[in-house]
Amino acid sequence: MKKDIKSLIFKYRAVFVLIILCLVLSIMTPRFIGISNIMNVLTQISVNAIIAIGMTCVILTGGIDLSVGSVVAIAGAVTASLVKSNVSILIALLVALAIGSLIGLFNGAVISKMKIQPFIVTLSTMSILRGVTYVYTNGIPISGLSSGFMFIGNYRFLEVPFPVFIVILIFLITWYVINQTRFGRYVYALGGNEDSARLTGINTDSVKTIVYILSGVFAAISGVIVTSRIGSASPNAGSGYEMDAIAAVVLGGTSMAGGEGTIIGSIIGAMIIGVLNNGLNLLNVSPFYQSIVKGVVILLAVMMDKKNK
Amino acid sequence: MDRGMPILRMVGISKSFPGVKALENVNLDAYSGKVMALLGENGAGKSTLMNILCGIYSMDEGKIYIEGKEVLIHSIKDAQDMGISIIHQELSLLPNLTVWENIFLGNEIYNKLSKRINKAEMRLKAREFLDQEGCSIDTDILVKDLTVGEMQMVEIVKAVSRNVRILVMDEATAALTDSEIQKLFALIKKLTSQGIAVIYISHRLDEIFKICDMITVLRDGKYIGQMDVSEVTKDDLISKMVGRELKEQYPYVKAKPGNVILKVENLSMGDRVKNVSFEVREGEILGIAGLMGAGRTEVAKLIYGEYKKTSGSIYMDNSKVEISSPMDAIKNRIAYLPEDRKKEGIILKMPVGSNMSLANLKKYERKLKKIDKKMEHKDFKEQIQKLSIKTTGYDQIIKNLSGGNQQKAIFAKWIMVGPRVLIIDEPTRGIDVGAKKEIYEILNELKKSGMAIVMISSEMEEIIGVCDRIIVMHEGKVTGTLSREEVYQEKIMKYAMGLS
Incomplete structure (x- = not known):
């Protein structure tokens, strides 16, 4: 019985960490459980959670995608400029998705066909795209966007921010794909052992390419949300987002080596990071210390994982 | 003493x-x-x-x-x-x-x-x-x-x-x-x-x-x-x-070989495989003997599309086929069980059940590409019973199975796909004596059902005990072909060392 409880706690350890974190924060600062604060946190979490979902798929195959932060920026900038020049919002959104998927396609194709390490390929695209965004925007934020566009990031249904619904939708779709379809099995197989997967007749190149496309598309969606929410596209947008997404995935118990992990874990991971950020803000902790605390929490979480395994 | x-x-x-x-x-x-x-x-x-x-x-x-x-x-x-x-x-x-x-x-x-x-x-x-x-x-x-x-x-x-x-x-x-x-x-x-x-x-x-x-x-x-x-x-x-007498360690059964299914002609890959030709009939086990480095695994991987050939042709039912990837091979109903089980055969972190269904998932796809897990579990249960695979169930991580049971799980994986040609590379490496015999029995069953089997093995006794016909390789070339009647260890060894 005692052992059962222990293994149960271990299995849902991320959830426990999240609950404890929330409890502690609500005691320390009552503002934390105010409805407006909670909704604010949820919006912030949404952006990271969407990227983390795509990142989970990539990491499950044993890869990594560092370019997501730059995709946020370029997708946001292009969408903003289109909206500003009165292109219909729907077309602007489709262009953003197209940009995300093309970048993913490029990453995936180079990684699978040229057999270059994902870390190096996406590190390069991260740098290239950041530069492209600066060139495209001349380094100046694009602001003054129509209210129709700002709807996406700011609309609330029954107090719940619209981006939360987008996360839920993306989560459900990805969860289905990863857990209920052939493709999902192939993702785990590829991450578990690429040679075995290929010799089983799995088209490993195409599975790899698709996960980077997913990651690119989801990052682009995040880019649109970020831009819409603040009503402005900054060329700096999304820098460091790749790290938050990777942290969420790791906190959610996914193995960086691939083949092991869950989408829901990454969502919980993103919530932990979001709540932690928000709590530290509410407690007036200086951003310098916030960064330290975040790093320590991630390290501790992973160390606990290691020890229990 | x-x-x-x-x-x-x-x-x-x-x-x-x-x-x-x-x-x-x-x-x-x-x-x-x-x-x-x-x-x-x-x-x-x-x-x-x-x-x-x-x-x-x-x-x-x-x-x-x-x-x-x-x-x-x-x-x-x-x-x-x-x-x-x-x-x-x-x-x-x-x-x-x-x-x-x-x-x-x-x-x-x-x-x-x-x-x-x-x-x-x-x-x-x-x-x-x-x-x-x-x-x-x-x-x-x-x-x-x-x-x-x-x-x-x-x-x-x-x-x-x-x-x-x-x-x-x-x-x-x-x-x-x-x-x-x-x-x-x-x-x-x-x-x-x-x-x-x-x-x-x-x-x-x-x-x-x-x-x-x-x-x-x-x-x-x-x-x-x-x-x-x-x-x-x-x-x-x-x-x-x-703890028991193993009277019939190699339970050979005679089956009547049918038509030629797989034919390989002048297959070459640089220095490692040179002009290898052979054919396999349905209901026949062809052994490939030879020493390490003789090019046997390379031949298997060439046929399977994992390696690229420099020349030569492969025929299925007398018509030429182009195989440039394992996917192509599987489409032509050729399956390959690799030599290094852990590195190339199984996915260690995955459950036994998912490992077994991995080559055959299309079969379970229903509306919206959803996998019919009920059906998948049913097939799993059937296979573990048929091949007497010892496991606690579908979800047991395959890493925790013994070598023999892992190997049987890979057999099950390919049996469910239903290949016409099965190439097995060192089928009993690192497997204990009892499980070996079970593997041979599985092979015999498949042979009786009309499958054409190519078996690569470094264990001389095994190859003599199980195969209907044997080719011997030495430094990338086929140096001898022997029928079951004329086979004995010394003869294989002579060919394998390139001595005749």
Whole structure:
């Protein structure tokens, strides 16, 4: 019985960490459980959670995608400029998705066909795209966007921010794909052992390419949300987002080596990071210390994982 | 036989893991200048016992004596300090360091004054150590550029350089070519003449009779006995290991071969495969014999599309097919069970069930691409029953299955796909005697059902016992074709060595 409880706690350890974190924060600062604060946190979490979902798929195959932060920026900038020049919002959104998927396609194709390490390929695209965004925007934020566009990031249904619904939708779709379809099995197989997967007749190149496309598309969606929410596209947008997404995935118990992990874990991971950020803000902790605390929490979480395994 | 005093005595060793009694009151002696074979099926407890000796596991009960004095071994370092070394099947050398750097790794010689490492001295000493054991390997070569056999020599020399007194060799010959094995045996003779006690673990009985002086047999974690090699026969040993007479180790069945399904013509790949041609009929098992490095696995992977051929053609039912990837091969209903199960066959982290259905998932796709898991589980249950795969269920991680059950799971995976040609590479490597027989029975069933089977094996007895026809390869070429009636070991060996 005692052992059962222990293994149960271990299995849902991320959830426990999240609950404890929330409890502690609500005691320390009552503002934390105010409805407006909670909704604010949820919006912030949404952006990271969407990227983390795509990142989970990539990491499950044993890869990594560092370019997501730059995709946020370029997708946001292009969408903003289109909206500003009165292109219909729907077309602007489709262009953003197209940009995300093309970048993913490029990453995936180079990684699978040229057999270059994902870390190096996406590190390069991260740098290239950041530069492209600066060139495209001349380094100046694009602001003054129509209210129709700002709807996406700011609309609330029954107090719940619209981006939360987008996360839920993306989560459900990805969860289905990863857990209920052939493709999902192939993702785990590829991450578990690429040679075995290929010799089983799995088209490993195409599975790899698709996960980077997913990651690119989801990052682009995040880019649109970020831009819409603040009503402005900054060329700096999304820098460091790749790290938050990777942290969420790791906190959610996914193995960086691939083949092991869950989408829901990454969502919980993103919530932990979001709540932690928000709590530290509410407690007036200086951003310098916030960064330290975040790093320590991630390290501790992973160390606990290691020890229990 | 007068053996003198054993240098090592392990007495009444017991060890339990959660749920399993791995060793129960086991004894093992080793004598200076003698080779002691440690024999048993997989899972008999050999590795556990050696891990205790080398300080990797701690024992629950028992005593270890060295030169009559009781010793406590708590760590690998303790074991090394007492002169105990183990040479594993997976070598522990660092591939990007040179031979001499590896020999002195962690044991470097320092310049007395400057405290810098003394490279010249180490190089010289390494040369001396190698010469002493009759190895001509260059000390400055990187270990990754050595053959597996040479790496093993270096590993042994490394152990000797550290004043080893008890040397454990675990499946040392598994990956060696025949000539390398001969060299290794010569080296073992040399070591024993220097008074080193060798503990030799191998599945190959022939080797044990050739090189060992004494044998200790374990079965299911229990000590069965210690005997002189001269006192026992192979049959005795097998029955001691398995506790039952294995009358029909190779249950050959005769089937009537039908039409030619797979035909290979002048298949070549650079220097490694040269103009290989053969055909396989339905209801037939074709064996490919040969020594390591003869190009057998390459032929299999060429047919399977994993390697690219430089010339030659492949025919299915007399019509030419183009196969440039495993996917193409599977479309042509060719399946391949690789030699290295863990690296190429299974996905260790995945459940048995998912491993088994992985090649066949399309079959379970329903609306919205959803996998019909009910159906998948049903097929799983059917297969584990049919092939008597021992597992706690669909969700058990395949890593935790024994080698034999893993292999059967891979068989199940391909049987469910229903190939017409099945290529199996070393189907029973690292599998215990009991499970081997079950594998042969599966092969016979498939043969009777009309499958064309190509079996690559390094175990001569196995290939003779199971196959209908045998081709022998040597240095990338087919050097002989033999029917079941005209086959005997010496003949295969002659072809395999390129002697006729």
